[in-house]
Amino acid sequence: MTTNTFVAGDGFLYRMDPRAKIMAMLLVCVFLFLGITLEGLYATVVLLILVGSVNTGIQHTGRTFKSILPMLIFMVLFMPFNVRGGESLISIGSFTLITREGALQAARLGGRFIGITYACTLLFATTPMTDVMLGLRWYRLPYKASLVVTLAFTYIPFIADSFIQITESHRLREGGDLEKKRSVFKRLKDLLPTLTSALVVALRSIPYLAMSLEQRGFGRKEKRTSYHSLDSYRHTFTDFLISFTIPIVLWLIFKA
């Protein structure tokens, strides 16, 4: 009922202390919302994608982008229409369709969205979830809260997995003759029952997850111990230094 986000590898991010990586992820996310230039924003996004490709491989990086693409298109297409004021870029007669400010805002929003996605992916793809949890607990987050955070980040891919399985199932259940290429409208229409089914599967699995957690002892009064530890990470200080330095340097270079 949960899907692993970890992709085995031996890049430098895999050796970095999870506590420092959590800090770096948070600082990068904050940095993306500071007053920085658009060029700076996209340079950071490119840097994140490059770091991701080096550590988890180009294929994984590409898959991540593909997974957010529909939402990204939706945001970039509809955002400019919401901003009415400013210099007109495209207009039909006297009606302004897209303004320069709207286009810039859409570009900024898209950049932030890609940036946050890759920052999170870099953490969760290069760190086993147990280590993320230990890292969160090191920051004094209670066990239950850490579990909720890690479950949430594994539950989202589970919904994506369910979606793929349902798509496969539906593909095997297609009736009639082979159709030629389906129109975009038909494809979108076909997507609806699959999406609904994926959500139903996800919702249906919640009580089973809760049931299994309790059955495995979640809720017991004993002080919970941990099978894993973060002792194997040897350069904690250096890793923290890097985590603080990089976002600060980026901010100094790209501040508006």
Added chain:
Amino acid sequence: MNYPTKGTQDPCLDIRNLSFTYQSWKKEKNSPVLAGLDLRLEHKSKTLLLAPFDRGKSTLARIISGLCPKYLPGALEGSVHICGKDLANTEPWELLLDCGYVSQNPQEQFVALSVEDEIAFPLEALGLTRVEIARRVDSALVNWGLDDLRTSSQQELSGGERKRVLLAVQQAIHPHFWVLDESFDDLDRSWREYLTTLIREGEGTTLVLASRYLEQFEDLFDQFALLDEGKIRFGEKAEILHSFSILCGDELPNPLNDQKILIQDEHTLVCSSLLTVRIRISTLEAKPFKLSVPSFTITSGDLVTLVGPNGSGKSTFSRLLCGLDEPKEGTFTLDGEEMNQRELNRSVGYLFQNPDLQIFLPTVREELSWSLKRRKDLNDRQVDAMVCECATLFGLDLEETPSTMSYPLRKALQAAVYYLLDRPFYILDELDNALTYSVALSIIALLRRNGAGILLITHDRKFARLVSETTYAIEAGILERA
């Protein structure tokens, strides 16, 4: 661990006058699944509880584990005590050391993201030291042949490997009382034998719930019971097996013997020089999984079985054969013409091991009519007629909600969905799990009656012999005729 001895104190399990009715989501009230059931198991007893499907086996197992009615709502009457604890006042986590439950459907019990973490999770909850957890995790991994899969996530495991993980979890916790719901299913012969040894030599109490009498059960249990009409009846082994056999319809003739099939167009599906390679993304240490199929042929009306150990690649081959995955090398031809993935999708129906991955809609009617409604050559009346006929054939209630149906009924629904698709070939991935032979054979006969070629994947040799004498086997990554 010190277990209480027989007859010295409270029994291990004491159920009195237990009745249970699932909450109904419709206007009509559900009929009770269990009605006035009594069951008393002494410490160290080993009991086989047989029941055909849909008689409340899994419901009973979940009630004993404290999960029902807490998570599966319904009206419960009577009392259940485990090792003296009244379940009415006990939470599931308090039973961790008393009662270990292995579910029929392994997917619903996974909580962690890797095999070793799955085993470690309850040990952490018990507050054991890291050294002790590591010792128990290592031991369970080695015992269940999972050491190479230590860091694998459950998505990377086969059905049998998942079952082994859940059994390894119980071995690591070491509870007094094991409740095993169809736990022998999904396991290949060697792991069934290991589980048999574990039960035989174990000092705890074991309750095995099963819908088939397997050869591994011989001389394993000291008590035999039958669950029927909501009640449990103990008896002598021979008498219980006889009654069970009648209930399961084992004495009925095998519908596949002398079955007359209507082959309208004869087809031959051939796979040549297939090779597929899969890399485990959760570890760098494991070797890539490889499966090679030099040649495989199936013709309309054929009944072929495929056997192989857990994780050998049976499901991988099935996914290639039905066009869900693309092989690295090799070709598929139907009647001499090369097939692409999409054409294979329409020619080979694949009934997944887990029916829940193939049924999603709110009612049986909607599930059965989903594919038919997309066909332009059928009008609504024809669709309705086909759906009704199919539901009758497979014993399904059209207005029933699939998610609340029993696991075997969900399997029957999955088969019914494919029956309506009328594919020339079907792959049945462990169809016999949790079904009686009679029901499984009837489903195969129905799917085959229009001349479909059937490839059956099973771990049960007795069942395989009932179905076919043509067997393919996977050994050391190569699929060949046995």
